[in-house]
Structure formats: C-alpha cells, structure tokens
Amino acid sequence: MIEVEGLSKRYGPVAAVDDLTFTARPGRVTGFLGPNGAGKSTTMRMILGLASPDGGRALVGGRRYRDLRRPLCEVGALLETAAPHRGRTGYAHLLWLARTAGIGPRRVQEVLELVGLPDAARRRVGGYSQGMRQRLGLAAALLGDPGIVILDEPANGLDPEGLRWLRGLLRGLAAEGRTVLVSSHLIGEVGRTADRLVIVARGRLVADADTAAFTGDLEDEFLRMTGGVR
Numbered sequence: 001m002i003e004v005e006g007l008s009k010r011y012g013p014v015a016a017v018d019d020l021t022f023t024a025r026p027g028r029v030t031g032f033l034g035p036n037g038a039g040k041s042t043t044m045r046m047i048l049g050l051a052s053p054d055g056g057r058a059l060v061g062g063r064r065y066r067d068l069r070r071p072l073c074e075v076g077a078l079l080e081t082a083a084p085h086r087g088r089t090g091y092a093h094l095l096w097l098a099r100t101a102g103i104g105p106r107r108v109q110e111v112l113e114l115v116g117l118p119d120a121a122r123r124r125v126g127g128y129s130q131g132m133r134q135r136l137g138l139a140a141a142l143l144g145d146p147g148i149v150i151l152d153e154p155a156n157g158l159d160p161e162g163l164r165w166l167r168g169l170l171r172g173l174a175a176e177g178r179t180v181l182v183s184s185h186l187i188g189e190v191g192r193t194a195d196r197l198v199i200v201a202r203g204r205l206v207a208d209a210d211t212a213a214f215t216g217d218l219e220d221e222f223l224r225m226t227g228g229v230r
C-alpha cells in the first residue's frame, strides 16, 4: 500500500505538488496521470525519499521510505532520471545493484528473462535502444521481488509490442498481490491497464476513481479535467 497524505512541495513560486492525498492499494494497478509538469515525478520522488516534502507525508507499507530496512526488496522503482552507466553491460549493472542489496546472481538472470532482455544483457548499455533501457530499468525495479512497484513513465520508448508486453507485466504484478503505481501522461495507454486512476493537474488532485467509473471517452474527460484547474 502507498499512502500519500496532504503532500506538498514548492520550487520557488511553483507549487509542484499541492496538498495531494491518494492511496494505491495492493492487487491493483493504480495509474497516476497528469499533463507534463503536473507533479507526478515530484510526488514519486517524495514517496521514494528523494525529495523532502514541505508538508504532508508519504508512506510505503505503512512506513516512510527512509525507514525501510531492505528498501530494494520492499519497494521497486523506475525513475526517468535513473540512467545506468553507459559503459557497463546490462548484466553488470544489475549484478552491481543486486550485490548492494544482498541479492544473488540467479535473481539477476530471472529478472532479465522477465523483462525480455536475456540476450542483450551482455552488451553495453550505451548501445541499447530507449525501449531496451526501459526494460533494464524495469528489471532493476523488480530485482528485490518487491511488494510495491513505483514506475515513472514506464511506457516511454516502448514500441507497440513492448507496450503490450508492459500491460501484461503490470497486470501480472498486480495479480500477484503487489501494489503497482504507474505514472503517465498517456491517458489511453494507462486507461487500458489500470484498475484505478489518480489524475493530477498543477500539483492538485482532480480525480481519484476506478477506471470503470470513467464512462465517456477517457481522453476527452482527461483533457476536460486537467485543462481548467485554477
């Protein structure tokens, strides 16, 4: 479970996140949607202890991220900014991450297969396509077999086959009882996968409902809700 309660963060005059409250529950894919600059990445960074809130709090499994004893095994994250070293192979990158968390090499092989990268794993990351880098990032997020998965724009760089694969992966993770929070500015893509949609605009919550409750054209509703805030 991820609990965000009254979370706020300002950057100078910009209220990046403004009194935001929502919950992402286990066994569900929660889509975290909003236009560019809506505050999605800032929220995820605060959940992961990478930015400090000016107000409110974010809990993962009932605790603050920085209080987790084995963070990689409790919360897996894919962030847009977390780029692996280009000169390393995908395998070496994951092995290095695994070692920092006391995870064995067998799990590295497992996650590489899970994300469809076993052959590319011995090549240097610098030669990867954007889609392959996303898959490597997903492999890193899943390395510790975490019960909570937080993914910032995981669909970026994926081709249609990759998007279909990602949908299956996310549904599978939720079916295993994990909490899955996925940000996107692509409403159509997330609407096909998520059970629940949390929509933000200019740092504020504008909708928090089951996907099934959105009965009209999802894109029209999204644009209507996110266009006229304030």
Ligand SMILES: Nc1ncnc2c1ncn2[C@@H]1O[C@H](COP(=O)(O)OP(=O)(O)OP(=O)(O)O)[C@@H](O)[C@H]1O
Residues within 6 Å of the ligand: 011, 014, 015, 016, 034, 035, 036, 037, 038, 039, 040, 041, 042, 043, 184, 185
């Ligand atoms: N480190 C920072 N310094 C200054 N302003 C920032 C910083 N990080 C984010 N912002 C600002 O906060 C607001 C929210 O940004 P954020 O990246 O969280 O949005 P987002 O919803 O993730 O957008 P996108 O879909 O484009 O990634 C934006 O106005 C952004 O310019």
